[in-house]
Amino acid sequence: MSIQPSIEKGYAAAKELYAAHGIDTDQVLKRLADVKISMHCWQGDDVRGFLFQDQELSGGIQATGNYPGAARTPAELRSDLEKAYSLIPGKHKLNLHAIYADTNEKVDLDQLEPKHFASWVEWAKANGLGLDFNPTCFSHPKSEDGFTLSHPDPAIRQFWIDHCKASRKIGAYFGEQLGQTCVTNVWVPDGYKDVPADRMAPRQRLKAALDEVFAEPLNPAHNLDAVESKLFGIGSEAYVVGSHEFYMGYGLQNNKLICLDAGHFHPTETISNKLSSLALFADGILLHVSRPMRWDSDHVVTMDDELLDIARELVRGDLLGKTHIGLDFFDASINRVAAWVIGTRNTIKAVLRAMLEPIEALKAAELEGDYTTRLALTEEFKSYPFGAVWDYYCATQGVPVREAWLAEVKRYEADVLSARGQEALSKA
Ligand SMILES: C[C@H](O)[C@H](O)[C@@H](O)C(=O)CO
Numbered sequence: 001m002s003i004q005p006s007i008e009k010g011y012a013a014a015k016e017l018y019a020a021h022g023i024d025t026d027q028v029l030k031r032l033a034d035v036k037i038s039m040h041c042w043q044g045d046d047v048r049g050f051l052f053q054d055q056e057l058s059g060g061i062q063a064t065g066n067y068p069g070a071a072r073t074p075a076e077l078r079s080d081l082e083k084a085y086s087l088i089p090g091k092h093k094l095n096l097h098a099i100y101a102d103t104n105e106k107v108d109l110d111q112l113e114p115k116h117f118a119s120w121v122e123w124a125k126a127n128g129l130g131l132d133f134n135p136t137c138f139s140h141p142k143s144e145d146g147f148t149l150s151h152p153d154p155a156i157r158q159f160w161i162d163h164c165k166a167s168r169k170i171g172a173y174f175g176e177q178l179g180q181t182c183v184t185n186v187w188v189p190d191g192y193k194d195v196p197a198d199r200m201a202p203r204q205r206l207k208a209a210l211d212e213v214f215a216e217p218l219n220p221a222h223n224l225d226a227v228e229s230k231l232f233g234i235g236s237e238a239y240v241v242g243s244h245e246f247y248m249g250y251g252l253q254n255n256k257l258i259c260l261d262a263g264h265f266h267p268t269e270t271i272s273n274k275l276s277s278l279a280l281f282a283d284g285i286l287l288h289v290s291r292p293m294r295w296d297s298d299h300v301v302t303m304d305d306e307l308l309d310i311a312r313e314l315v316r317g318d319l320l321g322k323t324h325i326g327l328d329f330f331d332a333s334i335n336r337v338a339a340w341v342i343g344t345r346n347t348i349k350a351v352l353r354a355m356l357e358p359i360e361a362l363k364a365a366e367l368e369g370d371y372t373t374r375l376a377l378t379e380e381f382k383s384y385p386f387g388a389v390w391d392y393y394c395a396t397q398g399v400p401v402r403e404a405w406l407a408e409v410k411r412y413e414a415d416v417l418s419a420r421g422q423e424a425l426s427k428a
């Protein structure tokens, strides 16, 4: 593979600078290539899915914007995903939701089977990707009053239990077929807009429902279960049944991965500060890396302080091996392929930056009480040439260097996405 001389030169200079601090950039890039990001399918179509396309998005989440070109079929979504993956260095995973089943059958969520996702498995095999999965406990007539697994009506509750059971089997099928463990993550929107009279009963019902969902043991090499908490949503401002404490307790007691979504806590609370504590007690962690702008707004992930802190915690705490890194954002106001590329490249780049810090020197300074050195090194390393290492990584991985990917997305928009807009107009 031929790499531009200026990129080689930049890398060589950066390598020397880092080597002076005992950081071997070649080794770092080898480790980085092993880090898989689970890119979420739902950025591609504003969380609409294919099963119930006329159903409004519900569950207290919202995709705002009307940028043209959202995927309308599995084929369109796969084409958009392929474009995005071609611009992102490394081999990764795709995170699917149940509503993205690819079938002509009229099938409800409780009746879903692996066969409804067979085309996704074939596509993942052809593209060298792993798959993760999520039951879709929203955007459905049976979730319209805001309750699913904790619903007071046993029949509705059972429907959602059956959907989650079916989802685990689909996850196990993904893992078995692809030879990569699938993480099946359960998130339910259940909660009250206003202060409840009874906080206990819904949580008792959710606990019992989860026990049923997880009753059947599955091969952990194929499927790992995760549970995702939330502080509040639109319409569940006062009380969410599956709060952080609820799932911390449930996950630790029942050996489930606990999913930390960056947008699911108080606005000044960070998930980076939770990782080292959780890791001491949990076998594994799932992340939903997101950017909450004042609330759980699911903005595209940028290179902000919290992203870098999450990456630092994973690297410094040696947690990459036990953490599944997923993304969770959906912005309908910009090109959706670009949104994936920006958020995913940033997440990988943040891990790279964290790996390029003088971790041992920082820890040693801290132990000696030399906080001056800790601060000085931290600040100076912010302008070390990690960009040159990133450029070299992109070049060696065969993906565009720096913003060159944007021209490819613009071309794809002109050739493919804008035609979708025209089709929609001509149908109207
Ligand atoms: C679509 C996802 O499952 C959803 O965003 C969930 O993970 C969440 O974070 C809800 O706020």
Ligand SMILES: [Mn+2]
Pocket (backbone or CB within 6 Å): 228, 261, 288, 328
């Ligand atoms: Mn999430």
